[in-house]
Amino acid sequence: MAEKTNTIFRALDRKAAAVTEFTMRQYRTKLSTWVVLIVGFLVISILLLFYVDGMQQGYESIDNDGDSADWDGDGYPTGQERVYGTDPYSADSHPGLLVPPVEPDPPEKWIDEDDFDWNSTPGAGQTISVGYDDDGDCNREDRTDSQKDSNDNNIPCDVVLQGPIELVSEGFTVEADNFVDEDPDDAAYAKEAIHRASILAIGKLGFVFIIGIFVPLFLATGLIRDEMSSGTMHYMLSKPIARTEVFLYRILGYLGIVWPYLAILVFISAIVTGLAGPSDSFFRFSDFGIWLSVLFAAMLATLVYGMLFCFFGVLWRYGVILAIPFAAWELGMALLSMGVPESSILRFSVIGWSLTIIDSAAMLVWPDLDIFIQMGLWGGGGDGTGLFGSSIEGAVPLNYFSSKPGLGNFSPFVSMLISTIVLLVQAAALWLVGGLIFKGKEIE
């Protein structure tokens, strides 16, 4: 008995291999396949070029708190004068007059001198204390305890972070004591933030949206319809093979082209961002996880879209009329998921689920992503008085392209799992429906 089932499965395997192989060869002979794949490659290449250029140009270090300036012209930067308790706005009062006299610091020393020291993320509604006064301008001896604790949490020279009341909304409340973490390293932050934002943007919009929708639109819509209208479907259907099988194996052939293509593109992107990205060593290995998730999400998206567009093609001679508005709808959903990831309308899209996978992976690979965005948006609180408060370059794009998986209070891993299952169920359902419709179609 076991042997017998085995032979049936072998026969199925042979059919699957034959149709899949045939479909792949058929794609290879079509010029349009190559045009589509090359254009997709060009799109990703353009994005990578801009990325590499962005990484090469470097980012300017800004003196966020303005204490590298020598306002009174005595040769001592403001920060240094503050530490020694002299009047930064009077040329007659500077550390050089102290006994023993202090040499003036170069102004660069007072740029980016107080970087972020935020090592934990508050939970929902939770309040924590982080931060450390690297340059010592908060902990100056001449300041009173109440001056040191301007945020009134009884811990001198810290930053109070309050997590958002609802997990899904993004805003943190940041209240820092004056002169704490007020002049972060902009250049390093911007490079890191732009790097992460680029990976997310290329992954989400580049791979999952542009490649993930248009490649299936071009390649999968005619997968069965073209054969039906040209009459060549007769050759395949006059063999002992069920139509649902034909549907599935044709999709397998399409995936046989698209998945390796995606893998190559993602691999190239991973190499480029690994080499060009900010890293202590020669190569930045830590982003491989996120690239894997991009590949995974794009593979699932092309699977579901392939099934869907192929199904549209089977359903109706003018299946493309259904497919085109759907693609436009998915663009809307992609942009929506960047802004409002918890929106429930996203559950009615494919791309919403696919992007959840990348968002979840981002949280796993970069556990500090949340707090990283928040510190950039807060940007050091300006000069400590809040007058020059502005976010650091890179924080806004990173905030735009990253979003929390909007499935609710699940851990990233669970969100990823749920999204994967949903996408697979979508694909299976579309296969089933598509197969049934195909089975009921009369082929002229």
Place this chain on the structure above:
Amino acid sequence: MMPDFDQKGLPQTKEWVPEQNAPVILLENVSKTYGRIHALTGITLSLSGGVTGILGLNGAGKSTLFKILMGKIKPSSGQVRLFGTDPWKNPAPYSRVGFVPEHEKMYDWMTAHDFISTFARLNGLKRDEAKIEAERVLDFVGLSDVAHKQIGRFSKGMRQRTKIAHALVNDPELIILDEPLQGCDPLARTTIMNVIRELGRMGRTVIVSSHILHEIERITEQIVILHHGRLLALGNLHAIRERLDNIPHKIELETENPKQLAKTILEIDSVHGIFFPEGNILSIQTHNLGSFHSHLPKAIIESGQRVDSIDNPDDDLESILGYLTGGGRM
């Protein structure tokens, strides 16, 4: 090799066993309508073995009949059985069926050998087996020397033969050919006819459609005539003709001296009447063609006349259709 996909619930997982003693083709009261158009009306037909020609004018329902047999379209009513199985529901019987569609479009980018071996694998053959099988069938239709040329470069006749070769894979018991001779040059036509006759000799059930009686005559005498979606006649071509005994058959002899010949021919019992339509033509009417033909040679020899040609002008499709639909020769 692709991994196993869970095929549970699909018909193939149960190995298909043809019903014992079921006819190869069984149609019971099959009708097909497209809106108000009746493509087929109440066809009841059972075929097993031998070469059968399906005759009918364009639009008579030949292709519709084949598509129903091949499970491409669903009959509006009635039952279809291939080896006892409904082809619309279960494609398993196709392992024993070869089909040559009428469509001209083929996969032009493949070589004939590739095309056939790839599709042979859909019968469950292994890659190597499929290659050997492809060589065998291409040899059968006489294309082995161009087997590795692209189909796109083939002539029409070669394409038709490739299609036939594709249908012969796995040595099917039933072969359905939809207009296999259409558009072929005489040489290709002869080759294809020989192939079909050969298949008939090998004991296969072969169904060939055509709208030209003359073509079918060279292949087989067993015919089915369709007209306006109805089954008009079934059986041996000449037997059908003879069944129409109330309408005399016409036989035309061309001879130098028709009157001389007529004298001896009138002595044959089955002769009903004799006309002289024009100069050298002798037109004979008979109720019993078989008997007449057995007596004719003797009569001619007795008369000592030279006969230039013998013609049965009534045996073409149009005249038979005309008789069958009761309107005389159309």
Place this chain on the structure above:
Amino acid sequence: MTLEDEAQAPAPSSIELDFQDVSYDADAPVKGQGRMDSAWGSSQGDEVNTAQVAPSKDTTGFIFEQVYQPWNGTLNPRWMRNWAILRHHVAGIFRKGHRPWSIPTRLFLVVVFIASLADVGLTLLSALIGSADLHSVWGVNRDNLYGHVLGFFPRNVLYFPIVAALLVGGVISEDRLHGTSALYFSRPINRFDYVMMKYLSVAIIQAMIVLLTLCLYYFSEIISMGRGWAWIIDTFPQFIAAFIGGTLLIITYTSIGLGLSSVSKGKFFPGIGLIAIVLGTKTLAIIVSQLFDREILYLLSPYDCLAHVGQTIIGTQPTYNQYSWTWSLASLVVMNALSLYVLSSRVSSMEVTRE
């Protein structure tokens, strides 16, 4: 020699046939007379089972004088023939008997037409309510005129590009696929007229969606609010600018779409290609401008070039700040020129066969 002479020529005599050899059996070997028949006598009309062979003594030949009958009708002027093509395509949207646009395409056009009238409805509504606040939001003003034609969402995502895609989808490529372009070229119609009329008909149908609704919007404001000449003189330049912006939009989408239609065979490719170009370049440019604050890629996006030019001529707040609008205009010209070049070169080399 005339036909009468032919009749007088000696009739070809028949070949002698030994009927003993003639067999009607299905398995009969193909030889002799049978081979002759099977070789040359098997198409319709020659079912008669005789073979006629001219005797060798017959040495006469025939040459038939060829007389061509000139056609004495008058050919309609060129514009009239072209008008017939144009009418055939445009009228197909409305009724049967002309070019059969598919039902879903027509349905989509109706839906988009109604959806494009949304601001007309809102204008009428605000006039009815009589609230000046609401009217300043919904009524005719610079921003709304711009938005009617060049607004991104939903008009330039869900409406206009898809309309263009559906229209160009079948116009040239389907003709080539089915070989129906041969029907045109078998008549006194020049290739460029054929393409020109296809172009115009696609553009006219789009104009009904884009420009007609714009006019309706403007007139509904005049009627519902009882606007006088002063207002009209005030806003007419803006209206004209929006009209020009819409015309540019139609021309650009049609050029790109028909360019794609001429290079492809299928029905799917041009439509998908147009959507991919419009939405794909837009998405690409969004990514780059968001990430690196560089807008240069917007020059690749047809929609953004149109929007930039439109913003300038209508006079709304510009959203593209890194380069002058003339760059966008130049880019539009290049896009159109390229598409039209592809279109014309493809059409002039098009083989009039079924592909």
